């Protein structure tokens with residue numbers, strides 16, 4: 001039982017704030033992105049430094065509280081929070097410092113992608129991160145991290161130079177190729193299993209500030225032909241050229257005719273990082289895939305494109321996502337995509353395919369915890385809706401689609417897109433790297449205190 005006195009003592013040992021049930025900011029502070037998760041932690045500790053993290057871990061251990069870690073709370077499985085536990089909340093640690101000469105950034109774990117991209121772009125720099133700007137850099141990085149720059153520059157973890165980590169015994173360690181190399185290997189894909197990261201150091205590249213990007217939209221009845229042409233075409237394009245396919249009901253976008261709004265469409269989302277003249281020519285070829293119902297493509301600041309999908313991915317909706325890796329996009333997989341995109345249970349549900357072939361495929365699969373270096377396409381099914389009454393229908397739709405496409409999937413899985421009950425998929429996700437991860441877990445967290453994650457068990 002926690003007493004007022006012990007909580008007060010915790011407060012005194014920290015610079016950050018301790019929030020408990022009944023406090024005016026408790027309900028706001030326990031909200032996370034996926035509205036399906038409604039947990040009530042015993043305490044929320046808004047840390048401001050590695051020392052605060054150390055004190056919070058010590059307190060949780062002494063008082064036998066489960067520990068959870070919140071970067072920006074975007075994890076679909078909701079692992080950043082649990083009932084009755086102590087949540088280490090990084091929302092007060094968001095500093096991003098860029099060294100423009102060395103092209104590196106030091107980023108605190110509470111930063112969102114918007115905050116990171118915004119600061120790096122002041123100097124015309126960036127590193128690969130995700131495509132929704134409210135996502136947290138911490139969870140994204142620790143699970144892998146991919147986005148529009150991945151074909152050219154790899155995953156986020158391929159550009160992680162070092163991290164500062166507080167381990168479960170309260171020690172502050174640096175993890176890099178030179179220091180605690182086993183820990184550095186494990187955190188690049190192994191999630192929050194090994195310690196609490198208090199700072200990331202990333203390599204940056206010149207990007208933008210303008211890129212060429214936008215949407216090319218086709219009617220759903222042309223889906224099979226568009227998908228086939230996309231598959232054959234995208235493999236011939238350079239890594240600066242990114243096209244992802246989204247199948248969903250058309251939102252009321254001003255560049256689409258009104259009669260299309262609310263009906264199923266095939267969207268090619270395009271991002272050309274450099275060489276715009278060549279990009280324009282390639283886009284022109286894609287216009288010929290069918291008869292587009294609308295397009296909105298042009299040069300724009302990279303940071304704007306990084307926020308372009310935010311309106312479709314606002315917090316507060318109910319979400320259930322599933323994902324597969326593919327080395328090839330087979331006709332059968334396309335047939336399933338079209339079948340399930342033809343019976344979307346809510347206007348917010350969507351199926352997307354990201355094409356990631358490029359830099360990441362040249363990294364050996366045992367170079368770090370994340371192993372899926374043969375991956376070319378990532379398929380994601382976004383089950384998303386507002387009304388709890390639709391839970392069963394939407395979850396079943398996502399599961400059925402996932403099962404129907406399983407036979408086309410390649411090895412591995414992206415832990416950042418796993419839902420809560422997929423824990424048995426963890427060993428499969430890490431494949432040949434799993435045994436080493438178990439050994440490293442035994443060394444850094446032998447009692448599995450950090451288990452609210454896609455858990456690598458120490459035994």
Ligand SMILES: Cc1cc2nc3c(=O)[nH]c(=O)nc-3n(C[C@H](O)[C@H](O)[C@H](O)COP(=O)(O)OP(=O)(O)OC[C@H]3O[C@@H](n4cnc5c(N)ncnc54)[C@H](O)[C@@H]3O)c2cc1C
Nearest residue numbers: 071072073074075079130131136138139140145146192197
């Ligand atoms: C709308 C949306 C869009 C997305 N788009 C992409 C995308 O384009 N590309 C992509 O790769 N992924 C994407 N994702 C997945 C995303 O990478 C994961 O949801 C990720 O977990 C989010 O990180 P977070 O810090 O916000 O999560 P949180 O929920 O805060 O944290 C998730 C987990 O990460 C661990 N963790 C967080 N902070 C720390 C820390 N400081 N130290 C140790 N462990 C920590 C903990 O185990 C925690 O449970 C998207 C997710 C959403 C919801």
